[in-house]
Amino acid sequence: LHSACLCSRDLGWAEPKSFLKGLSDKQREEHYFCKDFIKLKKIPMWKETAKGLAGKVENPKYKKDKQLNEKISLFRGDITKLEVDAIVNAANNSLLGGGGVDGCIHRAAGSLLTDECRTLQNCETGKAKITCGYRLPAKHVIHTVGPIAVGQPTASQAAELRSCYLSSLDLLLEHRLRSVAFPCISTGVFGYPNEEAAEVVLATLREWLEQHKDKVDRLIICVFLEKDEGIYQERLPHYFPVGMCSCFSPGPPPP
Numbered sequence: 001l002h003s004a005c006l007c008s009r010d011l012g013w014a015e016p017k018s019f020l021k022g023l024s025d026k027q028r029e030e031h032y033f034c035k036d037f038i039k040l041k042k043i044p045m046w047k048e049t050a051k052g053l054a055g056k057v058e059n060p061k062y063k064k065d066k067q068l069n070e071k072i073s074l075f076r077g078d079i080t081k082l083e084v085d086a087i088v089n090a091a092n093n094s095l096l097g098g099g100g101v102d103g104c105i106h107r108a109a110g111s112l113l114t115d116e117c118r119t120l121q122n123c124e125t126g127k128a129k130i131t132c133g134y135r136l137p138a139k140h141v142i143h144t145v146g147p148i149a150v151g152q153p154t155a156s157q158a159a160e161l162r163s164c165y166l167s168s169l170d171l172l173l174e175h176r177l178r179s180v181a182f183p184c185i186s187t188g189v190f191g192y193p194n195e196e197a198a199e200v201v202l203a204t205l206r207e208w209l210e211q212h213k214d215k216v217d218r219l220i221i222c223v224f225l226e227k228d229e230g231i232y233q234e235r236l237p238h239y240f241p242v243g244m245c246s247c248f249s250p251g252p253p254p255p
C-alpha cells in the first residue's frame with residue numbers, strides 16, 4: 001500500500017485503515033492531506049495561554065488545579081490541521097458529511113472517511129461514533145451529533161450538548177486515546193447560542209477531567225470564530241482558574 005491508496009476507493013476503507021494503524025507517527029506524515037499540520041506539543045496549555053490574558057477572577061466556580069490547567073487548551077484555528085489522537089466532528093444524524101466543520105473534515109480526510117461512515121448507518125443526537133482519520137493528521141475522528149436549538153435552549157437540549165462531549169470522551173477512553181480536540185458543537189448551523197454552549201462545555205470538561213485526568217494528556221477546545229475565542233477567554237478562568245491563591249498576602253514593606 002502507498003499514499004495513492006488513501007485517495008482512491010479501489011481497496012475500500014478497511015484495508016487502508018489497518019495499513020495506517022501499522023504506521024509510526026513519522027510514517028503517517030507523508031499521508032497527511034496538508035504539510036502545515038500542528039503537533040500537539042505546539043498547542044499551548046491553558047496555563048500558558050492564560051498568562052497573556054487579563055487578571056484574575058475573584059470568585060471562580062471551581063478551585064485552581066495546576067494539573068488540570070496543563071490538560072486543557074484553547075486553540076483558535078482549523079481543527080483538521082491538528083495532529084492529535086482524535087478530533088471531534090459536529091456531524092448530522094446521517095454521518096455522511098454536511099457543511100461547516102463536518103464538510104471541512106470530510107474533504108480533508110478524503111472519501112474513505114465517508115465510506116466508513118456509511119457503514120455506521122447513522123447516529124442519534126447526543127451519541128458518538130468513531131472512525132479512522134485517513135488523510136487527517138488526527139488518527140481518529142469521533143463523530144457526534146449536537147442538538148438543533150432555535151432560540152433559548154431547553155434543559156433537554158443542554159443535556160444533549162453535554163452528552164455529545166461525554167459520549168466522545170467515553171470513546172476516547174475506550175480506545176485508549178490521550179488527546180482530543182473539540183469544535184464548538186451545535187453553535188453553527190444548529191443554532192445553539194455561543195455563550196450558553198460555552199457554559200455547558202466548560203462545566204462538562206472540568207467535571208470530566210477531575211475524574212479522569214490521569215487517563216488523558218490533553219483536551220483542546222478548538223474555536224474557529226473570533227467571537228468564540230473571546231467567549232472562552234472570558235469564561236475559561238471561571239472554570240480553570242490560574243491566578244495566584246488569594247490567601248497570599250505580601251509581608252510588611254522593607255524598612
Ligand code: ADP
Nearest residue numbers: 078079090100101104184186187188189190224
Ligand atoms: P453545527 O451544525 O453543529 O452547528 P457547524 O459546523 O455549523 O456545526 O459549526 C460548528 C462550529 O465549527 C462553528 O463554530 C464553526 O465556526 C466551526 N468551524 C467551521 N469550520 C471549522 C474548522 N475547519 N475547524 C474548526 N471549527 C470549524
